[in-house]
Amino acid sequence: MVTIQDVARAAGVSAMTVSHVINDHPHVKTETRARVLQAITDLDYRVNVAARNLRTGRTGTIGLAVPEVDRPYYGQLAAEIITAAARHNLKVAIEQTGASREGELDALALSRNRLYDGLILSTVGLGPADTDLLKVDYPMVILGERIFDGPVDHVAMPNVEGARAATAHLIERGCRRVVLIDGGPPGDEVDVSSLRYDGYREALAEAGIPLDPRLLVHIDGLTMEQGAAAARRVSESGVEFDGAFCVTDTVAMGALRGFADAGVRVPQDVKVIGFDNIAEGAYIVPSLSSIDPDHALMASTAVRFLVGRLAEKGKKRQVAREFISRFTVVARESTGG
Amino acid sequence: MVTIQDVARAAGVSAMTVSHVINDHPHVKTETRARVLQAITDLDYRVNVAARNLRTGRTGTIGLAVPEVDRPYYGQLAAEIITAAARHNLKVAIEQTGASREGELDALALSRNRLYDGLILSTVGLGPADTDLLKVDYPMVILGERIFDGPVDHVAMPNVEGARAATAHLIERGCRRVVLIDGGPPGDEVDVSSLRYDGYREALAEAGIPLDPRLLVHIDGLTMEQGAAAARRVSESGVEFDGAFCVTDTVAMGALRGFADAGVRVPQDVKVIGFDNIAEGAYIVPSLSSIDPDHALMASTAVRFLVGRLAEKGKKRQVAREFISRFTVVARESTGG
Numbered sequence: 001m002v003t004i005q006d007v008a009r010a011a012g013v014s015a016m017t018v019s020h021v022i023n024d025h026p027h028v029k030t031e032t033r034a035r036v037l038q039a040i041t042d043l044d045y046r047v048n049v050a051a052r053n054l055r056t057g058r059t060g061t062i063g064l065a066v067p068e069v070d071r072p073y074y075g076q077l078a079a080e081i082i083t084a085a086a087r088h089n090l091k092v093a094i095e096q097t098g099a100s101r102e103g104e105l106d107a108l109a110l111s112r113n114r115l116y117d118g119l120i121l122s123t124v125g126l127g128p129a130d131t132d133l134l135k136v137d138y139p140m141v142i143l144g145e146r147i148f149d150g151p152v153d154h155v156a157m158p159n160v161e162g163a164r165a166a167t168a169h170l171i172e173r174g175c176r177r178v179v180l181i182d183g184g185p186p187g188d189e190v191d192v193s194s195l196r197y198d199g200y201r202e203a204l205a206e207a208g209i210p211l212d213p214r215l216l217v218h219i220d221g222l223t224m225e226q227g228a229a230a231a232r233r234v235s236e237s238g239v240e241f242d243g244a245f246c247v248t249d250t251v252a253m254g255a256l257r258g259f260a261d262a263g264v265r266v267p268q269d270v271k272v273i274g275f276d277n278i279a280e281g282a283y284i285v286p287s288l289s290s291i292d293p294d295h296a297l298m299a300s301t302a303v304r305f306l307v308g309r310l311a312e313k314g315k316k317r318q319v320a321r322e323f324i325s326r327f328t329v330v331a332r333e334s335t336g337g
Numbered sequence: 338m339v340t341i342q343d344v345a346r347a348a349g350v351s352a353m354t355v356s357h358v359i360n361d362h363p364h365v366k367t368e369t370r371a372r373v374l375q376a377i378t379d380l381d382y383r384v385n386v387a388a389r390n391l392r393t394g395r396t397g398t399i400g401l402a403v404p405e406v407d408r409p410y411y412g413q414l415a416a417e418i419i420t421a422a423a424r425h426n427l428k429v430a431i432e433q434t435g436a437s438r439e440g441e442l443d444a445l446a447l448s449r450n451r452l453y454d455g456l457i458l459s460t461v462g463l464g465p466a467d468t469d470l471l472k473v474d475y476p477m478v479i480l481g482e483r484i485f486d487g488p489v490d491h492v493a494m495p496n497v498e499g500a501r502a503a504t505a506h507l508i509e510r511g512c513r514r515v516v517l518i519d520g521g522p523p524g525d526e527v528d529v530s531s532l533r534y535d536g537y538r539e540a541l542a543e544a545g546i547p548l549d550p551r552l553l554v555h556i557d558g559l560t561m562e563q564g565a566a567a568a569r570r571v572s573e574s575g576v577e578f579d580g581a582f583c584v585t586d587t588v589a590m591g592a593l594r595g596f597a598d599a600g601v602r603v604p605q606d607v608k609v610i611g612f613d614n615i616a617e618g619a620y621i622v623p624s625l626s627s628i629d630p631d632h633a634l635m636a637s638t639a640v641r642f643l644v645g646r647l648a649e650k651g652k653k654r655q656v657a658r659e660f661i662s663r664f665t666v667v668a669r670e671s672t673g674g
Contacts, residue, residue, distance in 0.1 A: 030439075037446045041470075061430060068416060069431075070616070075412030079405060082433055093398060093430035094406075096419055102367075109374045133378075224620045257620040279407070283561045283594040284621050 002045045010039040061091045062306060063116035065107035067099035067124055071223075071250055072278040074122070077144070080299035081120060087300075088307050090117070099221075101125035108133055108140075118306045124192065139309030143302045153305045153321045155298050159192060162291040162327045163199025164206075166245050166273045169289065169329050171207045173271050173336050175243030178204070181217045181230045181255055182247045193222075196247045196275065214239045222247065227254025228261070235262030242270055249274035249281050249290055256284065256334065272334040286333035298325045339382045348376040398428045399643060400453035402444035404436035404461055408560075408587055409615040411459070414481070417636035418457060424637075425644050427454070436558070438462035445470060445477075455643045461529065476646030480639045490642040492635050492660045496529060499628040499664045500536025501543075503582050503610045506626065506666050508544045510608050510673050512580030515541070518554045518567045518592055519584045530559075533584045533612065551576045559584065564591025565598070572599035579607055586611035586618050586627055593621065593671065609671040623670035635662045 008015040013032060020028050021036040028036075039045070064081055066074040082092045093116065097103030104125045118139030126133070134142070134152045142154035170178050180200050183193035197216075204211050217234050219226035227246060234241065235258070244259075246252035252274030259266055266272050266286050274281065277292035301323045308321075331337065345352040350369060357365050358373040365373075376382070401418050403411040419429045430453065434440030441462045455476030463470070471479070471489045479491035507515050517537050520530035534553075541548050554571050556563035564583060571578060572595070581596075583589035589611030596603055603609050603623050611618065614629035638660045645658075668674065 034439075037442065041446055044474075069406070069419065070409075070413040070416035072407075072409060072412070072617075075409070075415075076407040078412075078431070079407035079433065082406065082431070091430060091432065093428060094415070094419070095428065096416065106374065109378055137381075224616070228620060253617065253620055257622060257624075260622045279561070280409075280590065280617060283565060283590055285594060285597045287594075 002043045004045070006043055007036065007039045007045045010043055011035045058117050058310075060089070061093050061116055062303075063095060063107070063119040064092050064122075065095045065097050065104065065119065066122045067097055067103075069094055069096055072280055073248065073250060073276045076278060077122070077295055077299060080295050081303060084296075084300040084303040088303060090303070090307075097122075097125070099124050101127075101130070105130075105133060108136060117310055120302050120306060127191075139306055141302045141305045141309075143298065151320045153309065155302045155305065155323045155325070157293040157298070158324050158327050159195035160199040160202070162275060162293060163196035163245070163247070164203045165199075165327065165329050166275060166291050167200045167203035168206070169331065169335060170243035170245060170271055170273060171203060171209070173243075173267075175271055176209060177212070177215060177241040178209075178243035178245055179215045179217055179234050179241045179270075180245050180247075181219060181227060181234075181251055183222050184218050184220075193247050196245075200245055212239075215241060219251065222251050224250055224254035224257070227251035228258035229254075231255040231258025231264075232262050233258075235259060235264050244270055244272045246272065246274045249276040249278040249288060252288055252290070252334075253280065253284065256286070256288070266334050267336045271336060277330055281330075281332065289332045289335040290330050291327050292330050293325045293327045298323075301325075339380045341382070343380055344373065344376045344382045347380060348372045395454050395647075397426065398430050398453055399640075400432060400444070400456040401429050401459075402432045402434050402441065402456065403459045404434055404440075406431055406433055409617055410585065410587060410613045413615060414459070414632055414636060417632050418640060421633075421637040421640040425640060427640070427644075434459075434462070436461050438464075438467070442467075442470060445473060454647055457639050457643060464528075476643055478639045478642045478646075480635065488657045490646065490658045492639045492642065492662070494630040494635070495661050495664050496532035497536040497539070499612060499630060500533035500582070500584070501540045502536075502664065502666050503612060503628050504537045504540035505543070506668065506672060507580035507582060507608055507610060508540065508546070510580075510604075512608055513546060514549070514552060514578040515546075515580040515582055516552045516554055516571055516578045516607075517582050517584075518556060518564060518571075518588055520559050521555050521557075530584055533582075537582055549576075552578060556588070559588050561587055561591035561594070564588035565595035566591075568592040568595025568601075569599050570595075572596060572601050581607055581609045583609065583611045586613040586615045586625060589625055589627070589671075590617065590621065593623070593625070603671050604673045608673060614667055618667075618669070626669045626672040627667050628664050629667050630662045630664045635660075638662075 004015045004018050007018045018036050021033050069075055069078055078094055085092050095107055097107055104123055107121060120141050120143050122144045123142055142152050182197055217230045219230050246255050252272055264270055273289040275291045277290040281288035281290050305321055341352045341355050344355045355373050358370050406412055406415055415431055422429050432444055434444055441460055444458060457478050457480050459481045460479055479489050519534055554567045556567050583592050589609055593603060601607055610626040612628045614627040618625035618627050642658055
């Protein structure tokens, strides 16, 4: 059996350096790395993973449960998490929950049976009533969309404040009749749509603009398809409007298509702003104004929280930590540049 | 210690059913599933993963190495792979290679030391000269961008044929001066750009249109940013053109932005087609014509090949399998609808 010492000898480095290469440690010189990888290949060396896991009780992999990895927001978030985790020498296994409460409960119930050292859970289906289910006995961080009062570390967006700023940006640009395209009528649930609805409502109130329920357009799922259908619907409704706040950029990308289909010009007839600042927004025509919640900061904070939990294993549990990200308003062509 | 039998008794089902729920077996009734998950939670049951892995030699997780998960093409491909793998009761851990030969070699060299039962590797950096490095002793499937003659299972796109059809589509729509925006001058490497360049060249030859080197625009990386810069560059070059074939949809999305910046109208002044049929293409304005290589079929075939390799463990190795996907031309507004 080939040992790590054999590899080290063949590569002319220390066993520690070989270990660093195997574990993707960032501070190994390119040339040294290449030599170690060559020695690993030449000698056909392999780590006894099962033995290592039994010894350390770790797998070096964290789980990331997101609604859908093919929606730009989650794809870009996952890339940021992978980058942040790599700095802590952790791999990321991605699961899709399908944006359902059931899928998220499965991720929670089954994670301790998976090969994860911990879990970052991006919730959209769970509600405050599910707080008890979040009292899991493995390291976990809730990421993104929802604020819990529960005992769990979480990283959230400034949803109300960001939505207020988005709506205020439209009002500053002269809009008085602002459509809200969101994920459903406000209910008891603390979901992204209802938080951003609160921000929308507050901005109107601050500007002394009465809220017109005919400007609230609810959709069944935050997709491009639904956004396009909503924009066509409001355009054909006969209701006057001059602005649109879409609760996500993906919905806004669909809405831009729906307005184009209906012959409504952006930004001349209607100014449009989204939320999330996905990469595509800077390139589409017209480019999309948005709220940027600093995903890189959210991702690195979520990973840092999780790494903190991993480190305290067996020690007294710290109190739950909360991080609300900052945001900036990104003004582009869809609101007049 | 709580056993699987305890869970089965509490839920009123067989131990086999509990096992199915834990392993995400697709054919468990929703109601039964909920009962089993409740019993797992109530009894605080956990699988001894390390013991199971020592027993089976399996982790139930396959690796998927892609250049970048935040590029729409790869995000959408990853989602298809996750869906296809779930049908075989496999989880997917995603790694990013950074689109570099070094990143891909790392994925190859280190996969056997990871917790993967096998690897699906989406290559863009490796070349035919690296064939020997692909002779790994764990199950692996090469996906997507490159054709090897080596001894490895692979699933590829019909790159030459698709590119020929894309270019022919522009010619059918009246274009005679077709710009090619691709990833670099054709070299010895069998990469996506050079294969699609071959298809472009063939379509021109078939139509009796001479190839004008001034219409070949090379970019440094297949990104929106590079696509936008290339479109601006060719628009300002003084060279006449009436069509543009971009080797990926991501590049084409950038090019649409670049043409808009330069005051070149799509499709009136220039007709544009991409390759990949990413979801965004149907919604942007103008909507993007493209070549659809049937990602779902590619993903399910790649997973099927890998599952086949997993099943033959220890048996005589089968010959390498190859699958070239089919394609369709999707005509949208960017080529006149």
